[in-house]
Amino acid sequence: MPAPAPVPTRRGPAPVSRALDVLAAVGYGTRFFLRLCGLGLASLRRPRLAIDQVHFIGNYSLSIVLVSGLLIGFVLGLQGYYTLRRYGSEEALGLLVTLSLVRELGPVVTALLLAGRAGTSLTAEVGLMKAGEQIDAMEMMAVDPVARVLAPRFIAAVLCVPLLAALFSAMGVLGGYLVGVQGIGVDAGSFWAQMQGGVDWLADVGNGVLKSIVFGFTIAFTALYVGYHAAPTPEGVSRATTTTVVVASLAVLGLDFILTALMFSTE
Amino acid sequence: MQENLVTVDGLTFAYKDRQILNGVSLRFPRGKVVALIGGSGSGKTTILRLIGGQLRPQRGSVRFDGQDVHGLGRDALYALRRRMGMLYQFGALFTDLTAFENVAFPLREHTDLSEAMLRDIVLLKLEAVGLRGAAHFGISQLSGGMQRRVALARAIALDPSLIMYDEPFTGLDPISIATVRALIRTLTDALGSAAILVSHDIQDSFAIADYVYLLAQGRIAAEGTPQDMRASSDPNVRQFLDGDIDGPVAFHYAAKRPLAADLGLPS
Numbered sequence: 001m002p003a004p005a006p007v008p009t010r011r012g013p014a015p016v017s018r019a020l021d022v023l024a025a026v027g028y029g030t031r032f033f034l035r036l037c038g039l040g041l042a043s044l045r046r047p048r049l050a051i052d053q054v055h056f057i058g059n060y061s062l063s064i065v066l067v068s069g070l071l072i073g074f075v076l077g078l079q080g081y082y083t084l085r086r087y088g089s090e091e092a093l094g095l096l097v098t099l100s101l102v103r104e105l106g107p108v109v110t111a112l113l114l115a116g117r118a119g120t121s122l123t124a125e126v127g128l129m130k131a132g133e134q135i136d137a138m139e140m141m142a143v144d145p146v147a148r149v150l151a152p153r154f155i156a157a158v159l160c161v162p163l164l165a166a167l168f169s170a171m172g173v174l175g176g177y178l179v180g181v182q183g184i185g186v187d188a189g190s191f192w193a194q195m196q197g198g199v200d201w202l203a204d205v206g207n208g209v210l211k212s213i214v215f216g217f218t219i220a221f222t223a224l225y226v227g228y229h230a231a232p233t234p235e236g237v238s239r240a241t242t243t244t245v246v247v248a249s250l251a252v253l254g255l256d257f258i259l260t261a262l263m264f265s266t267e
Numbered sequence: 268m269q270e271n272l273v274t275v276d277g278l279t280f281a282y283k284d285r286q287i288l289n290g291v292s293l294r295f296p297r298g299k300v301v302a303l304i305g306g307s308g309s310g311k312t313t314i315l316r317l318i319g320g321q322l323r324p325q326r327g328s329v330r331f332d333g334q335d336v337h338g339l340g341r342d343a344l345y346a347l348r349r350r351m352g353m354l355y356q357f358g359a360l361f362t363d364l365t366a367f368e369n370v371a372f373p374l375r376e377h378t379d380l381s382e383a384m385l386r387d388i389v390l391l392k393l394e395a396v397g398l399r400g401a402a403h404f405g406i407s408q409l410s411g412g413m414q415r416r417v418a419l420a421r422a423i424a425l426d427p428s429l430i431m432y433d434e435p436f437t438g439l440d441p442i443s444i445a446t447v448r449a450l451i452r453t454l455t456d457a458l459g460s461a462a463i464l465v466s467h468d469i470q471d472s473f474a475i476a477d478y479v480y481l482l483a484q485g486r487i488a489a490e491g492t493p494q495d496m497r498a499s500s501d502p503n504v505r506q507f508l509d510g511d512i513d514g515p516v517a518f519h520y521a522a523k524r525p526l527a528a529d530l531g532l533p534s
Binding site: 142143 | 348351360361372376377
């Protein structure tokens with residue numbers, strides 16, 4: 001079936017018509033999201049499709065995520081040390097670096113990196129398939145393109161984001177250790193002991209993982225929705241990739257604020 | 268069994284304000300090649316999309332083997348499409364798959380054939396279009412003509428009752444045109460399927476067509492066998508066949524205002 005126009009045109013007074021259009025677009029987007037979730041789970045019955053996408057989205061993003069994690073760990077190590085030294089608390093460096101990473105920087109920066117690296121590539125791929133009539137051809141072969149093309153990519157992206165965020169945080173901790181302990185000379189025992197004692201698995205690590213799962217859904221949905229509804233022209237695909245980066249990045253940052261407020265407001 | 272596989276009655280279709288088809292009626296019998304000719308933008312491809320159920324008409328009906336295409340639900344429509352094959356203007360091949368995998372695609376999606384049997388069928392289909400030797404080529408390694416032939420092999424993979432060819436000769440060299448032309452005729456005779464050939468190439472489509480419809484200004488301007496059309500004195504037919512600029516089909520697309528008004532000159 002052809003993708004229905006997300007925003008149908010209605011007649012009536014302009015504000016009412018616009019409000020109805022927005023409502024219809026939200027309804028269509030919600031249905032599309034739920035459909036992707038359902039078909040994404042169903043696509044696991046053909047694991048090869050999802051595994052290929054995990055390889056494409058996850059493995060190909062590994063280098064940028066690991067290097068970024070390490071560099072941010074370096075910076076956290078330096079900045080943390082200079083701040084903590086003022087209060088004579090250098091031994092808490094491990095705790096500061098780790099909490100910064102697992103609560104915030106790991107999920108958020110990984111999501112932003114993936115919105116740029118994998119999100120745009122998903123949007124461009126689906127948009128170009130549409131421009132090249134491949135999506136049309138699939139429909140005419142009685143194959144649902146949402147189930148065959150979009151769903152495996154959706155589930156793969158959702159799985160990859162938390163895994164990559166965990167690797168990002170691990171590399172960040174390593175970076176903080178290299179700068180703080182090996183470079184500046186903070187005591188290694190204090191660095192690890194403070195971290196072990198101060199980080200709560202559920203409240204800190206668990207909430208960070210939960211954030212990255214939410215961001216995974218956000219990036220995957222944005223990239224695939226925008227690509228699937230891109231105008232089938234070079235200009236349309238180009239605009240769609242830009243839209244993906246802008247919308248996914250802002251959505252990640254906005255959701256991060258909301259989730260942080262909900263998760264850590266009781267502390 | 269009905270003689271006509273596809274029956275189109277009173278089809279009326281418009282894209283927003285632009286009227287494309289206005290009460291078009293067509294018959295597509297089994298075992299015959301029926302050419303739909305007409306200028307660019309005359310609605311030929313739109314008819315194919317209406318027959319495939321990808322577009323919905325404002326008025327009129329399309330019946331495929333007695334079933335009303337636009338009255339079917341999604342599952343029934345997909346079941347119907349398994350009996351249709353479509354050759355797109357530029358092939359619409361999946362660029363991430365080899366020639367072999369492109370032809371295997373509909374078989375993998377719709378059948379539970381063993382790998383050995385699937386391989387035999389795909390190789391036979393590729394043999395039919397003369398490309399068994401290029402089975403494991405990537406799409407970018409194939410010339411335009413070869414891509415069109417692989418797309419044809421994919422279109423006939425499920426032995427469809429109806430094959431629709433959308434501008435199959437466009438952009439091909441004379442040898443490739445002759446090859447594709449011979450394949451269309453041979454496949455129609457061998458499979459006994461109905462063939463719809465959309466083209467604005469008079470010589471090539473007349474050479475293999477059993478019957479011709481000429482579309483102009485959203486209506487059937489003339490119809491008959493290729494011989495009838497060549498002998499016709501109908502001004503629409505003459506203008507199209509002789510390539511006259513002046514005739515019933517206007518050179519200028521209708522403008523809302525006179526030229527002088529657009530240029531800001533006194534009328």
